[in-house]
Structures are given as structure tokens and as C-alpha cells.
Amino acid sequence: MAVPSLTSRPSPAASRAKALALLLACALLPASFLLRAQAVNLDVSVTTPDGQPVADAVVVAMPVDAAALAGAKPHAGQIDQVDKEFVPKVKAVFVGSSVSFPNKDNVRHHVYSFSPAKRFELPLYAGVPAQAVVFDRPGVVALGCNIHDWMVGYVYVSDSPWFATTGADGKASLAVPARAYVMRVWHPQMAGEEAATRRTIDATGAAMTLAWQVAMKPEVRVRRSPAAPAHGGHY
Numbered sequence: 320m321a322v323p324s325l326t327s328r329p330s331p332a333a334s335r336a337k338a339l340a341l342l343l344a345c346a347l348l349p350a351s352f353l354l355r356a357q358a359v360n361l362d363v364s365v366t367t368p369d370g371q372p373v374a375d376a377v378v379v380a381m382p383v384d385a386a387a388l389a390g391a392k393p394h395a396g397q398i399d400q401v402d403k404e405f406v407p408k409v410k411a412v413f414v415g416s417s418v419s420f421p422n423k424d425n426v427r428h429h430v431y432s433f434s435p436a437k438r439f440e441l442p443l444y445a446g447v448p449a450q451a452v453v454f455d456r457p458g459v460v461a462l463g464c465n466i467h468d469w470m471v472g473y474v475y476v477s478d479s480p481w482f483a484t485t486g487a488d489g490k491a492s493l494a495v496p497a498r499a500y501v502m503r504v505w506h507p508q509m510a511g512e513e514a515a516t517r518r519t520i521d522a523t524g525a526a527m528t529l530a531w532q533v534a535m536k537p538e539v540r541v542r543r544s545p546a547a548p549a550h551g552g553h554y
């Protein structure tokens with residue numbers, strides 16, 4: 320009686336099929352992996368029409384195919400109060416994200432917003448408030464402090480998880496999956512509508528450079544109270 324050998328060689332046809340499968344796997348797998356993992360770096364600059372860099376501008380990349388938003392998760396952000404100012408002054412978060420407002424000053428703050436996208440109030444507090452604020456609707460949320468009228472800040476609640484905020488040099492960089500996007504720019508002092516900055520791009524290759532020129536309104540600021548020196552004082 321013939322006992323099948325454990326080391327029996329596969330038929331030549333099976334060997335060829337195996338080799339072909341291996342070749343295919345080698346050829347196709349890395350390509351599909353790369354396609355999925357490929358990120359396109361968007362290097363954005365925002366300036367005024369006369370070339371001055373615009374800091375604190377929010378740049379949003381909204382996928383044309385809304386299905387690309389599936390699985391995007393909210394995150395946790397933070398806006399400090401330092402020397403009686405909001406730091407950063409403009410904070411962009413993905414919708415549903417929470418933001419904490421730690422008070423790093425030795426005076427108390429009373430942070431609030433009356434903006435339709437999020438009405439909230441953190442009554443007079445020192446240190447870190449117990450509750451972070453969840454920003455559950457897209458839009459701009461203007462922040463104020465009941466004690467220090469000059470304190471102004473903004474939470475930009477983005478409907479896309481792909482966004483960045485420009486630095487002092489007016490530049491921002493976002494890494495986005497390769498696909499088509501409608502880009503847009505927002506700034507608290509911009510003269511025109513955010514919608515007017517919309518631009519459709521097809522993000523391909525390793526990197527793209529994009530530039531916006533945005534006309535700005537002068538910033539209207541409440542003067543810091545002389546009774547409220549930068550350091551010390553009760554309020």
C-alpha cells in the first residue's frame with residue numbers, strides 16, 4: 320500500500336501557479352499599499368494683496384467625495400489663557416472635538432461665547448475647568464472673557480478633518496490623502512466671504528504649493544485696561 324509522502328513534490332503546474340501568484344503579489348501589493356498610504360503635502364501661503372503674510376488663517380481641505388470623511392474622528396484641543404490673552408488666538412478643530420481652556424494666569428477668567436455654533440460659559444475660574452467644551456457644530460465660535468473685554472479668540476469648527484492654521488509667516492502645511500478637495504481659507508479679519516476663497520484642487524504627486532491673497536479689514540481691538548497690567552493685579 321502506497322503511503323503518501325509528506326515531502327511529495329507538487330506537480331509542475333501547481334508550482335507554476337504558485338510562482339505566478341507570488342509574482343503577482345509582489346507586483347500588486349506594494350502598489351496598492353502605496354496608493355492607500357500616499358499623502359500629498361499641501362504647502363499653503365496666505366498673504367494680503369500687497370504681500371504681507373497673514374497669520375492665524377485657517378486653511379481647510381474638504382474632500383469632494385464626502386465618503387472620504389468616513390472614520391474621521393474628533394480630537395482634543397486646548398486654548399490657554401496667558402497674560403490675559405487667548406493662546407492660540409485662532410484654534411481650528413474637527414467638528415465634535417473638545418477643547419479645554421486652562422487658565423495659566425494668576426487672575427481668574429470667565430470665558431464665554433454667544434456664537435450660534437456654540438453657546439457656552441465657563442464661569443469665573445482659575446486653573447483648568449473641570450469640563451472641556453465640545454464643539455459639535457461646524458462654524459466660527461468667537462470667544463470672550465467677561466472680566467477682560469479685550470480678550471478675543473476664535474474656535475474654527477471645521478467640517479473636514481484636514482485643516483491647518485498659518486503661522487506668523489503666513490504659511491501652513493497639511494498632509495492629505497491623494498484625492499480631490501475643495502480648499503477654502505478663513506480669517507477673523509478677512510474682508511470677503513470664506514466661500515469666495517473656494518478652490519477645487521486634485522491633490523496628486525508628493526506636494527503641491529497653493530497661495531491665497533486675502534484682503535483684510537483692520538482689527539478692532541478693545542484697549543487693555545490700564546488697571547490691568549500685563550503681570551499681577553487682581554483682574
Ligand SMILES: [Cu+2]
Nearest residue numbers: 428464466467
Ligand atoms: Cu479674562
